[in-house]
Amino acid sequence: MAEHAIVAEGLRKRYGDTYALDGFDLTVAAGTLHGVLGPNGAGKTTAVRSLATLLRYDAGRATVCGYDVAREPHRVRGAIGLTGQYAAVDETLSGRQNLVLFGRLHRMSKRAAGRRADALLERFGLTEAAGKSAGQYSGGMRRRLDLAASIIRTPRVLFLDEPTTGLDPRSRNEVWDAVRDLLAAGTTVLLTTQYLEEADQLADRISVVDAGRVIAEGTADELKARIGGDRIEIVTRRAADLVAVAGLLERITGTAAVTDPDTRRVGAPVTDRVAALTEVVRALHAAGLTVEDIGTRRPTLDEAFLRLTADRTGKTEVAA
């Protein structure tokens, strides 16, 4: 088996005037889970669909399990499993009929397909709903059925395109458990997500994507270090206090505070959030400043994202 399960070099895909992929690069080591993180419209789905042979890219080169995606799509299809954003199951057929159908299309005998279907239904907690039309399944059940359909033949590479978007926490955890099992069995997984937490939980390495290209790549810790960790945020009671509070915050955290006069909000990144919070509260009290709200929070993907894109814009400006 190739050392790299997935390699993409400079993939481009154009729709009209916009590039959905604009020089997309990716290298995924065999047996690892690689997260592709980015907002809607960043090109995540286009990248997955291209690598899974569903979409023809305009330029660049890609291999999956050593097979050229453009020239040997049939071999690639034999090695991959795919779970899309929208559950790709037949809604008229029952859950079991779906799995038997896909098993048969994997050239299993009727009996083998039936046995495999029953085993997967059991594993994903769908045995009771086996005879019901997939169209009557809840969102979580449908996604589980979809995942089951992707692993009828244990794939060497599994593409998961936002597999937990719109799922409740319990269903999400079930999907995560199944993904971990597959990893343990040696499958390479490419997972796209909008949730920092999901990438953090599951991925060995993460690529952050914007406007069709990877703008940052690394382990979760490496990326978090670049993005900045927790932030302390204060909402002052009086707009007049903003400057004083910001000064106090900067003195304690040793970082630049950002103020927003409209919402009377002051924020700054911190390293040890509990210690910083305690110190800030004490200092505010000593200075006689009253605040409406104070707390710490992790950066949202939006912020992380803005930060990373800002980095990139900065660089291009220097280059220009």
Add this chain to the structure above:
Amino acid sequence: MRKLRLAAADSWVMTGRNMAHVVRSPEEIGIYFMLPITFVLVFGYVFGSGMQVPDGGNYREFLLPGVFAMTMLYGMGATATSVAHDAQRGVVDRFRSLPIARSALLTGRSVADLFRALLEMTVLLVCGLLVGWTWHRGAGYALLAVALLLALRMAMTWIGIYVGLLVPNPDTVGTIIFPLAFPLTAVSNVFVAPELMPGWLGTISEWNPLSATVAAMRELFGNPGLAGGSTSWPAENAVALAIAWPLVLVAVFAPLAVRRYQRLSR
């Protein structure tokens, strides 16, 4: 050879999928039969008394082959709707990500629709016998007539598949199929003999693929309404035309449909 065998196996599994759909939503079949049965009753009994057949036969005997063919034609709508439905769903993505023959989804659909047509034919023939229609030239010719009908249905299926892949969603299928199918049935020999139409309309009507099958059926079933006054080429070579038309239509639309399906990967 091995590739062909695998492709056939894939198509067969896909056929099974489509047949399972029929079993799981039998109400769909019910809706199909409503239309032809209504046609038989309305045209046969309501208008039948006031309509004349050129060679003086019974109007219901004249009408029934037309109703059979019309049912095959409208089957195109059902095919297109199912295909449009599939194409819009993620399930097609899964099929396309599997290491199976690319044509399997479409050929599976066409075979399944042929089975469905057989079912419809049975109901129609029984319905016809009940209202006084029958065949007069023996079972051999009658079976040949049914085979020609199924050939027409095969052609309609491939047009339906193509249209289904063309439209953006299943709800718009009706708005395309109806304007396509309605003139085909009206300007044909289904209800009115072409000789009774204005000259140019009669010519179009005679060359209509639907008319070819209907005229051939009337000939093979021994139903009234063919020879009459018409000595035109299409009327005299109805059986040959009824074989040629479906072949031509499949030869045109099957490659178009397959190409369109492959272009989903743009």
